[in-house]
Amino acid sequence: MAGFIRVRRAAMAGIALTLVTALAAGCAGSDDTASAGASGGSDLSGEIIFADYGGPTNESRQAAYFDGFQDETGVEVVSVAIEDAIYMGMLDGEDGDYDVFQSSAAETLTHTDNLLELPEEMRGDLLPEELRPYVVGGFVFGIAQGWLTDTFPDGGPQTWADFFDTEAFPGTRAWPGAPGSFDASYEIALLADGVAPDDLYPLDIPRAEAKLDTIRDDLVFYQAYPEVQQLLVSGSAAIAVTVTGQYTALMNAGEDVTIQWNEAFVVPSGFAFPAVSGNPDAVTALAGWMNDPERQADFTERTLYGPVNSEVFDHIPEDVAANVVNSPEHEDQVLHWDNQWRGENYEDLLTAYTAWLAG
Amino acid sequence: MTTPGTAMPRARGIAPVRRPPGTTAAESRWLLWPPLVFFALALGFPLVTLVIQSLEGGGSAYIDALDVPAFAGSLMRTVVMAVVVMVLTMVLGTAYGLAVVASPAWLRFALLAALILSLWTSIMVRSFGWMLLELPRGAIYWFLGLFGLADEPIELYQTTLGMYPAMVAVMLPFAVLPVMSALQSLDREQLNAATIFGAGPLLTFRAVTWPQILPSVLSGGVLVFVMSLGFYVTPLLLGGPGNMTVSGVINAQMNQANRPDIGAAMSILLVGGTMIVYLIADRLFRVSEKWG
Numbered sequence: 001m002a003g004f005i006r007v008r009r010a011a012m013a014g015i016a017l018t019l020v021t022a023l024a025a026g027c028a029g030s031d032d033t034a035s036a037g038a039s040g041g042s043d044l045s046g047e048i049i050f051a052d053y054g055g056p057t058n059e060s061r062q063a064a065y066f067d068g069f070q071d072e073t074g075v076e077v078v079s080v081a082i083e084d085a086i087y088m089g090m091l092d093g094e095d096g097d098y099d100v101f102q103s104s105a106a107e108t109l110t111h112t113d114n115l116l117e118l119p120e121e122m123r124g125d126l127l128p129e130e131l132r133p134y135v136v137g138g139f140v141f142g143i144a145q146g147w148l149t150d151t152f153p154d155g156g157p158q159t160w161a162d163f164f165d166t167e168a169f170p171g172t173r174a175w176p177g178a179p180g181s182f183d184a185s186y187e188i189a190l191l192a193d194g195v196a197p198d199d200l201y202p203l204d205i206p207r208a209e210a211k212l213d214t215i216r217d218d219l220v221f222y223q224a225y226p227e228v229q230q231l232l233v234s235g236s237a238a239i240a241v242t243v244t245g246q247y248t249a250l251m252n253a254g255e256d257v258t259i260q261w262n263e264a265f266v267v268p269s270g271f272a273f274p275a276v277s278g279n280p281d282a283v284t285a286l287a288g289w290m291n292d293p294e295r296q297a298d299f300t301e302r303t304l305y306g307p308v309n310s311e312v313f314d315h316i317p318e319d320v321a322a323n324v325v326n327s328p329e330h331e332d333q334v335l336h337w338d339n340q341w342r343g344e345n346y347e348d349l350l351t352a353y354t355a356w357l358a359g
Numbered sequence: 360m361t362t363p364g365t366a367m368p369r370a371r372g373i374a375p376v377r378r379p380p381g382t383t384a385a386e387s388r389w390l391l392w393p394p395l396v397f398f399a400l401a402l403g404f405p406l407v408t409l410v411i412q413s414l415e416g417g418g419s420a421y422i423d424a425l426d427v428p429a430f431a432g433s434l435m436r437t438v439v440m441a442v443v444v445m446v447l448t449m450v451l452g453t454a455y456g457l458a459v460v461a462s463p464a465w466l467r468f469a470l471l472a473a474l475i476l477s478l479w480t481s482i483m484v485r486s487f488g489w490m491l492l493e494l495p496r497g498a499i500y501w502f503l504g505l506f507g508l509a510d511e512p513i514e515l516y517q518t519t520l521g522m523y524p525a526m527v528a529v530m531l532p533f534a535v536l537p538v539m540s541a542l543q544s545l546d547r548e549q550l551n552a553a554t555i556f557g558a559g560p561l562l563t564f565r566a567v568t569w570p571q572i573l574p575s576v577l578s579g580g581v582l583v584f585v586m587s588l589g590f591y592v593t594p595l596l597l598g599g600p601g602n603m604t605v606s607g608v609i610n611a612q613m614n615q616a617n618r619p620d621i622g623a624a625m626s627i628l629l630v631g632g633t634m635i636v637y638l639i640a641d642r643l644f645r646v647s648e649k650w651g
Binding site: 084085088172177180181220221230231234235236346347350351354357358359 | 427428429432433436490491494495496497512516517592595596599600601603607608610611613614615616617618619
């Protein structure tokens with residue numbers, strides 16, 4: 001894939017070069033007024049190589065942000081499927097093909113030396129303060145427990161402690177099982193074991209694993225998030241812990257799903273702007289474009305990912321806001337994890353969780 | 360007929376000693392070059408790259424690899440799993456190959472079509488297919504329910520028992536094809552001779568058929584063993600994370616931890632460990648001598 005992207009980028013560059021040459025040749029004979037008109041109000045040029053995970057989320061970005069941006073500025077945003085080896089190298093300051101790429105909050109926070117800072121007015125005010133200067137096109141997802149509403153007619157689990165109570169709420173639980181994908185596993189276990197949200201960090205991993213062991217036999221593990229839909233609908237799992245987008249997908253498919261927002265985790269994410277970016281002016285303009293409340297409201301309605309600009313909630317209807325993790329109505333219920341600590345201890349968390357999974 | 364199973368052992372016979380009639384020694388030497396260049400590019404180059412990558416930190420990646428708590432256990436688990444899959448596949452594959460050759464034409468076609476179709480289908484798709492079969496209220500539960508045999512949801516998904524059928528199914532063609540090829544090149548007159556001398560079917564099989572297909576059974580088995588070391592998604596999905604193979608641990612190092620050096624060191628340890636296992640097995644069972 002990496003090779004493919006390079007080839008594709010080379011091809012794009014080739015096409016761009018051809019276009020520029022053609023334009024230059026075309027302009028050579030024209031008078032000054034014509035070329036002034038062509039440049040319009042924008043002095044941006046070229047393209048932006050934008051690396052994300054594709055799928056419907058990328059399509060929503062294209063519709064909510066990129067199409068309009070290209071019409072306005074003439075800069076094409078070229079979406080490519082992100083490759084771990086490339087973006088991780090770029091976080092470490094190496095050269096790479098991406099002008100802007102998806103990066104978790106923990107990764108971004110631990111590599112700020114190699115990232116560019118955004119101007120004040122382009123920063124999302126709903127992001128954690130230390131993260132704001134470094135996130136382009138920020139969005140927020142939730143990690144929550146959810147179930148098909150019929151599963152618990154008298155009301156389902158209210159807290160993570162309830163989630164661990166297999167007598168009160170019987171049934172198998174769907175849980176992240178891909179090697180290294182610890183998600184919120186340790187935080188959830190510690191909360192269920194009675195640790196107060198403010199005392200979670202530093203995470204007591206052995207204590208969390210001891211708590212997880214108590215329900216291991218009641219867990220069914222998924223390798224990829226979309227499996228959760230299959231597990232819930234087929235009755236193979238009674239409750240799931242996953243990113244809230246999967247519940248949204250089930251709702252869109254006509255299922256009656258309950259998402260437990262209480263003690264759900266708010267996870268900020270977005271795109272990192274590397275110092276080696278090939279087109280920094282255009283990326284900066286795109287960052288401002290994507291922080292616009294109305295465009296972000298459009299993206300929020302399409303995906304139900306939370307916005308990073310608080311003004312967005314003035315532009316979206318109540319019923320949409322009810323399914324967005326960081327909407328004002330959930331403010332007193334949801335929890336925030338410590339991105340800095342998680343970033344600094346990433347490798348320990350990963351090896352510990354992989355070892356716990358392998359049992 | 361060239362099959363994946365027979366291609367590998369015959370590669371050893373390329374030495375110019377038995378050169379085709381009408382070719383000179385010099386011509387034979389030139390014939391050696393294409394396979395040598397291919398192996399250098401397809402096998403040697405990536406392996407050297409992997410070794411270099413694993414040594415980037417001055418060899419500390421090997422110590423780090425052994426320090427990763429899930430690694431040693433998953434390495435052992437992977438080798439044991441590969442042996443189990445190999446044995447099951449050899450037994451089932453030999454039976455399948457015999458059945459194909461002994462069947463009437465229509466059944467032979469159906470058996471072969473099933474085998475080839477499964478080869479053409481992505482391993483991910485097949486693993487998800489098995490998942491739909493094995494889920495507590497999946498297709499097996501539904502099928503048993505038709506006969507009133509399933510009272511409560513079956514517990515097969517994400518158990519060790521649940522993953523082996525899928526793994527054997529994935530590997531079956533690589534054991535069947537060499538055996539079939541050996542059976543088809545069997546001289547029928549030998550079977551007739553055995554019958555004429557009064558041997559029953561069992562004795563004919565033991566004394567005439569079996570010795571002639573044994574090399575193919577073994578080479579198919581070795582192929583399945585080596586390929587089984589690379590299992591990743593099938594055991595994780597169907598056997599649960601408790602059956603995590605070394606590929607899963609390597610993947611976590613490469614893609615999540617961003618430590619390609621550790622991932623490379625783990626891969627080298629896997630390849631090295633496999634070679635040691637193979638050499639010991641070769642000493643004990645003389646596998647390579649029985650290759651065709």
